[in-house]
Amino acid sequence: MGNNKKIVIIGAGYGGLHAAKLLNKKLKNNPDIEVTLIDKKPYHTLLTDLHEVAGSRIEPDSVRIYLHKVFAGKRVNIILDEIEKIDHEKQQVIGKKGAYQYDYLILGIGSEPCDFGIPGVFEYGFNVGSLEAAIRTREHIEEMFRKASVEKDPDEKKKMLTFVIAGAGFTGIETAGELMEWTKSLCDKYNLDRSEIKIMVVEALNTILPNLNAKLAIKAQRFLNKKGVEVLTNSPIVEVARDYVVLKDGRKIETKTLIWTCGVQGNKCVENFGLELNRRCRVQTNEYMQAVGKENIYVIGDLAYYEIDGKPIPQVVETALQSAETAVHNIVADIKGEEKKPFKPKYHGFMVSIGSRYAVAELMGVSLTGFLAMAIKHLVNMHYLFGVAGIDAVLSYIYHEFFEVKNNRSILGGHIAAHVPTFWLVLLRIYVGALWLIEGINKIQQGWLDPSKIFIITASDVSGATANATSGATAVQTLQPLLKEPPAFYKWFMDTFVVPHAFLFQVMVVLAEVAIGLALIAGLFTFLASAGSIFLALNFILSAMADKSILWYIFAAIALMGGAGRSFGLDYYVIPWIKNWWKKTTFARKTYLYIS
Template sequence: MAQSRKIVILGAGYGGVHAAKLLNKKFKKDKNIEITLIDKNPYHTLMTELHEVAGGRVEEDSVKINLKKIFSATRVNSLTDKITRIDFKEQKLDSEDSSYEYDYLIIGAGSEPAFFGVEGVKENGFTIWSLDDALKIREHIINMFRKASSERNAAKRRRMLTFVVAGAGFTGIETIGEFAEFKKKLSREYDVDEKEVRLLVVEATNKILPILNDNMIDKASRYLNKVGVEIITQAAITKVEKDKIHLGDGREIETNTLVWTCGVQGVDFSAKLGLTMGKKGRVAVNEFMQSLDYENVYLVGDNEYFEEEGNKPTPQIVETALQTAETAVKNIIADMEDKKKEGFKSNYHGFMVSIGSRYAVATLAGKSLSGFIAMAMKHLVNMHYLFGVGGFNTVWAYLVHEFFDMKERRSMLGGHLSAKSHGFWLAILRVYVGVIWLLEGVKKVQNGWLKSENIFIVQTEGVTSASEQAGEAAQAAATTVTPLLAHPPEIYTWFMDKCIAPNAFFFQSMVVLAEIGIGLALIGGLFTFLASCASIFLSLNFIICAMAGKEILWYIFAGFALMGGAGRAFGLDYYVMPWLKQWWNKTTLARRTYLFIDTPNH
C-alpha cells in the first residue's frame, strides 16, 4: 500500500492557486495524496486588477473568484481559515480553532506594502494591496467629490480635489490612469469643474515605469500628460500629514488623498516564522524553492527571496508567482518519486501596463507595443490566465465585467458592446416571428407534408399523383420568388442524395415539426435563444436549398436580435431559465467543467 502524504498550501494568491491546480492534475487519481489549500478569504483575488475597482471602472465581483468554484470536482480541499502559527518540527499549522498537519508545505502568503520608514504614511495614506483597500479608496474618492461639491472654502476644496499617487511603478501608473477616467464621471455627477481636479504621480527616482524601455516610458508619460496627470520625478516623499505631503526638495502638496504604491515586502507573518530571511521581509530559498531551514517547506511568489544570475532577486510579479509555484510542485513530486530536483529558471514573457481603459504600453517577447494593440494583449493574457484557473466560466465573467456590462464607455471598445435595450421591446418581435413560423408549419401540414406519400424536399422515384400535383403547385408558387441561389452547391446536392433522400419523409416531417416548434417556443418565450438559433439555421438551410429568396433574410437578422434575451420579458424564460441555472450549477458536469452560470435574483 502506497504511503499517505499530506500537502498543505498556505495562501490562495497566484502562486498558491497555481500550485494547487498542478498538484491536483498530478495526483487526481491518487487517493493517498491529500491536498489542502488554506486562505483567510474564501476567494482568489486578481491583485493586478485592483486599480480598476479603486478607480470605479468595475465592481468588486470582477476581481474575486470563489475558491469552491475553482476547485469543485478536484482533489483540492479549499478551507477558509487564518493561520496564526506554524510548527515546522511538528509539521503542523495552527489557527485559533484548528490544526493542520503536513508532509509538505507550500507557503504563498503574499506580500504587503513597504513604507520605508516614512513618517505618517501608514496613518494618513491609502494602500492598494487588497480588495478592501481598493473599495476604501473608491469610496474615499467619491466622498471627496461629494464634499467638494458643497465646500465654499477654496483651500479646503482644492485639497479635496487633489489626488496623489506615490510611486510610478506598474501599480502606481495603472491607479492614476483609472483616476484620470473616474474624475470625468464624478465631476459630472457632483457638478465639479474638471479643471479643478488635480492628479499627480510622485516618484523618487528619475523616471516612471523603470522596468520598461525608454520609448515605452515616453509614450506612457505623454499619454498621462494628455489625460491631465502631473508627473513629479526625483522627489522622495519624506513626511505625510492628514492634509499635506512633504517632498525631499522642500516642496509641499496639500491634499486629502495619498495612495501609496512605492514598494512591497514579504508579509509580517512570514518574517515571524523563524526561517532564514532574505531581503525586504522575504524568506530565503534555494534554487528548488525550498526553505534553507526545512527541506519539506517551499515558498512561492512574493514570499520567496532568490537571486538568479547577477545577484538579481526574482521580481514580485505574477509570472514569478506562477513559475516558482511550478518549480515547487515539480520538486515535491521529485522528492516523492526519488528523482532529481529541478532548479528555478525564470522565463518572463514581458510586462504590460494599462493607463485607464483604452491605453496601455507593453513589452512582449522583445516587442514594444502601445495603445489599442497593447490593451488587447493585456486582455488576452488576463483571459488566458483565467481560463487556466476556472475555465470558460471565468473568461465569460471577465468579458461581461470588462465589456458587456461596462459603464461610462470605459473599455477599449468604448460602450459599443455594453449598449443595452429593455427586453420588452423585443417581446413584440419575438411573438411576431413566432406566429409567422407557426403559420408556415401549419400551412405545410395542410398541404400534406406529414403524409408519407408526399415528398417535397427531394426528388424520389415513384412519386404519387398527389405529390406531382403538390410539386407543380410548389413550383408555380416558386416562380413568384427569385431564389438567392440559382441551384444548391454540389456538395449539398450530394449530401441530400446520399443522406436525406433515403429518409426523406422523416426529414421532411422534422422540418414541419421544427417550424411549429420554433413558432410555439418564440410565442411563449421558452428557450428563446435555442429557438432563435434554430430559426437562423432553418432559414440558411432554405437558402442553400435554392428554395428561398431575399425575403427570408429578415428571419435571420430577427433571429440574431432575439438571441439577446427576448424571452426574459413576458416569456416563460423569465421563470424557467433561473430554475434551470440553479439545477445545472448543482450537477457534477458543471463542477468538472467550471461552467457555472450566475443566477439572477428576482
C-alpha cells in the same frame, strides 16, 4: 512512493492556487497524498485588476474567484483560517481556528504595502494592495467629489480635488490611468469643472515604469501628460500628513488623497514563522525554492527572496506561477525519489494598462502600445483565467470588461456595452413566433405530412436523380429566389441524405416550424428557437426556395437571441431553474462549465 503524505499550502494567491491545481493534477491518482489549501478568505483575488476596482471601472465581485468553484471535483481540501505560526518540531501550522499537520509546506502568503519608514503613510494614505483597500480607496475618492461639490472654501476644495499617486511602477501608473478616466464621470455627477481636478504621479526614481524599456516609459508618460496627469520624477516623499505630503526637496503638496503604490514587502506574519528572512520580510530560499534550513518548506511568489545574477526575483505574477511550478516539481520529486530542479524563471514580458483603452507592453523583446497592447493584455488575462476556472471565468471576465461597463470604459468603448431592455422585444418575439407557427400550419394544410406528397425536393435542388419534382416544387420556382440554384455542397447533401428520406426531412421541417413558433410565442428557450429560426431560413436560401423576404427572419432572430424570453416569457422561470440544477451536477463542477 511514501504513504500518508500531507501537503499544506498557505495562501490562495496566484502561486498558492497554481500549486494546489498542479499537485492535484500530478498526485490525484495517489490516495495516500492529501493536499490542503488554507486561506483566510473563501476566494482567490485577481490582484492585478484591483486598480480597476479602485477606479470604479469594474465591481468588486469581478475580481473574486471562489475556491469552491476552482476545486470542485478536485482532491484538494479547502480550509478557511488565518495562520499565525509554524511549529517546526511537530510539523504543524497553527491558525486562529486550529492546527494542521504537514509533511510538506508551501508558503504563498504574498505581500503587503511597504512604507519604507516614511511617517504617516499607513495612517493617512490609501492603497490598492487588497480588495478591501481598493474598495476603501474607491469610496474615499467619490466621497471627496461629493464633499467638494458643496464645499465653499476654495482651499479646502482644492485639497479634496487633488489626488496624489505615490509610485510610478505598474500599480501606480495603472491606478493613475483609472482615476484619469473616472474623474470625468464624477465631475458630471457632482457638477464640477474638470479643470479643478488635479492628478499627480510622484516617483522617487528618474523615470516611470522602470521595468520597461525607456521608449515605452516615455510613451506612457506622454500619454499621461496628454490626458492632464502631472508626473513628477526624482521626487521622493518624506512625510505624509492628513492634508498634505512633503517631498524631499521641501515642496509641500496639499491633498486629502494619497494613494500609496511605492512597493511591497513580504507579509509581516512571516516574522512569527521561525524562518530566515532577507530584505523586506521576504523568506530566504535556495535555488529549489526551499526555505533555507527547512527542506520540507517551500516558499513561492512575493514572499520568496532568491537572487539571480545579483538581483532578487521580481514580485510579479509570472514569478508566483513559475516558482509554484518549481516547488510542486520538487515536492513530487522528493516523494518519488527523483531529482529536484532549480528555479529558472523565464519572463515573457510586462504589460501596463493606462485607463481602459491604452496600454504599453514589452512581450518577448517586442514593444507594443495602444489598442494592440491592450488587446493582448486582455488575452493574457483570459488565458490565466481559463487555467484557473475554465470557460466560466473567461466568460465572466468578458462580461465585466466589455458588456457590463460604465461610461464606455472598455477597449471597445460602449459599442457592445449598452443594455437593451428585453421587454421592447416581446412583441417582436411573439410576432416572429406567430409567423413560423402559421407557416407550419399552412404546410400541414398543404399536405406536407402526407407521405405521398413531397415538396422539399425541387429540380434545382439536386441532380438528375431528383428531377421528378412535384407541382408544389413548381409553385416554389415561381418565386425570385436569392440563389438561382443550390450550391454544389448543398446538392451533394440533398442527394446523399435528404432524397433517400425525403418525407422524414419534410416532416422535420414542419415540426421545426411549429416548435419554433410555439417556443417564441411562449418565450421558452428563446435563444435556441432563434438559432433554429436562423438555421431554417439559411436552409431555405441554400435550397433556392426563398426570396429576399426570408432575410427578415434572420435579422429578427439575431435580435431575439439577446434574452427576449426573459420578459413575459417562460425563460424568466425556466432558465434560472436549469442553471441552478446544472451547477449542482458533477460534470459542471469538474469541467468548470458553469452557466453564469
